[in-house]
Amino acid sequence: xxxxxxxxxxxxxxxxxxxxxxxxxxxxxxxxxxxxxxxxxxxxxxxxxxxxxxxxxxxxxxxxxxxxxxxxxxxxxxxxxxxxxxxxxxxxxxxxxxxxxxxxxxxxxxxxxxxxxxxxxxxxxxxxxxxxxxxxxxxxxxxxxxxxxxxxxxxxxxxxxxxxxxxxxxxxxxxxxxxxxxxxxxxxxxxxxxxxxxxxxxxxxxxxxxxxxxxxxxxxxxxxxxxxxxxxxxxxxxxxxxxxxxxxxxxxxxxxxxxxxxxxxxxxxxxxxxxxxxxxxxxxxxxxxxxxxxxxxxxxxxxxxxxxxxxxxxxxxxxxxxxxxxxxxxxxxxxxxxxxxxxxxxxxxxxxxxxxxxxxxxxxxxxxxxxxxxxxxxxxxxxxxxxxxxxxxxxxxxx
Ligand code: FDA
Numbered sequence: 450x451x452x453x454x455x456x457x458x459x460x461x462x463x464x465x466x467x468x469x470x471x472x473x474x475x476x477x478x479x480x481x482x483x484x485x486x487x488x489x490x491x492x493x494x495x496x497x498x499x500x501x502x503x504x505x506x507x508x509x510x511x512x513x514x515x516x517x518x519x520x521x522x523x524x525x526x527x528x529x530x531x532x533x534x535x536x537x538x539x540x541x542x543x544x545x546x547x548x549x550x551x552x553x554x555x556x557x558x559x560x561x562x563x564x565x566x567x568x569x570x571x572x573x574x575x576x577x578x579x580x581x582x583x584x585x586x587x588x589x590x591x592x593x594x595x596x597x598x599x600x601x602x603x604x605x606x607x608x609x610x611x612x613x614x615x616x617x618x619x620x621x622x623x624x625x626x627x628x629x630x631x632x633x634x635x636x637x638x639x640x641x642x643x644x645x646x647x648x649x650x651x652x653x654x655x656x657x658x659x660x661x662x663x664x665x666x667x668x669x670x671x672x673x674x675x676x677x678x679x680x681x682x683x684x685x686x687x688x689x690x691x692x693x694x695x696x697x698x699x700x701x702x703x704x705x706x707x708x709x710x711x712x713x714x715x716x717x718x719x720x721x722x723x724x725x726x727x728x729x730x731x732x733x734x735x736x737x738x739x740x741x742x743x744x745x746x747x748x749x750x751x752x753x754x755x756x757x758x759x760x761x762x763x764x765x766x767x768x769x770x771x772x773x774x775x776x777x778x779x780x781x782x783x784x785x786x787x788x789x790x791x792x793x794x795x796x797x798x799x800x801x802x803x804x805x806x807x808x809x810x811x812x813x814x815x816x817x818x819x820x821x822x823x824x825x826x827x828x829x830x831x832x833x834x835x836x837x838x839x840x841x842x843x844x845x846x847x848x
Pocket of ligand 1: 830
């Protein structure tokens with residue numbers, strides 16, 4: 450049978466969710482995926498344990514040119530709704546950080562659950578199937594695929610964004626949108642590690658694997674989270690979150706000791722109480738050893754300063770300079786690791802062209818876009834998957 454009520458392109462988080470809900474509504478649904486496996490990004494997510502939702506999800510955790518667009522769908526399908534399905538399938542959510550729910554061991558049960566639900570709902574899944582042509586007209590939709598021609602009443606494009614091409618990401622949704630005259634907010638890699646040029650690249654590479662809680666600031670973003678030093682530059686939650694604010698040419702500022710409220714006051718107190726200690730010794734108690742040693746080479750407040758001198762010999766000016774260096778450490782990243790490792794795509798199809806109720810394209814009502822392909826990007830912590838689930842369900846309710 451080549452005529453379907455609904456064809457969904459992309460068997461990722463949003464596509465599977467949309468397909469199964471449309472199937473339960475009695476629609477004959479075909480789900481097309483160009484790779485050999487469904488839900489590959491879900492499998493990789495959350496460090497292999499899938500941070501499948503965040504109980505605090507709300508519009509305030511999303512970036513979009515229209516911050517109101519995501520409200521309706523997020524309200525209609527909540528984290529609690531997804532948890533209900535997860536628990537019904539015997540998956541026990543593990544709260545690793547406040548509100549962030551993960552699988553206990555592996556993401557596989559989430560993909561299995563979605564595939565099971567798709568099969569219960571009567572969805573036909575066609576893997577390794579390429580879509581070569583899409584023709585959306587008033588009476589319906591016609592697709593030319595590597596498995597032959599397919600006709601449908603409605604088409605849902607759930608092919609995601611551009612991040613991680615090796616997991617199946619393509620610009621399919623953006624190309625189709627542009628071809629139909631829809632605006633696309635320039636996509637850029639987000640939640641992505643930042644790279645450094647020399648000499649900082651070599652300096653960080655020598656400390657690769659070290660992590661420390663810091664506060665990273667970039668434009669209006671400010672995140673107190675762990676920072677990880679890597680062979681290419683900087684990563685870890687603080688940097689991934691800050692990367693959403695970073696544009697080429699921007700500097701970032703790092704406070705290496707966010708737990709110390711006033712570094713200069715703390716150093717002056719140490720000078721008064723333990724005058725024979727050295728600045729290097731003081732720092733070594735507050736940062737990982739190798740990092741604090743490196744810092745003594747990177748931070749030389751003035752020529753007359755010696756990290757091994759006694760605190761009693763440090764002037765107030767030297768202490769102020771040291772404190773400023775530690776709390777306003779400025780770096781200019783050379784770039785980001787790009788689509789190769791970015792967790793999400795910032796930007797995407799401009800939501801102005803779509804209905805926030807059913808995700809249909811106003812100028813082509815038989816066509817819908819859901820999930821990450823849209824200009825709706827969640828912060829780190831389970832918000833992006835919750836958006837995929839919620840947008841898929843909201844769209845299905847109108848199919
Ligand atoms: P998604 O990318 O999931 O699915 C798109 C599907 O379409 C894919 O199966 C793809 O192969 C297919 N496709 C693409 N082009 C096609 C074409 N031309 N024809 C047919 N099929 C096509 N989020 C979160 O909330 N918690 C987390 O823990 C993580 N962790 C995480 C880790 C890593 C490494 C990454 C890369 C991403 C995350 N994310 C995340 C983000 C989250 O995975 C992402 O936002 C959602 O999977 C997006 O869901 P979509 O269904 O929109 O796209």
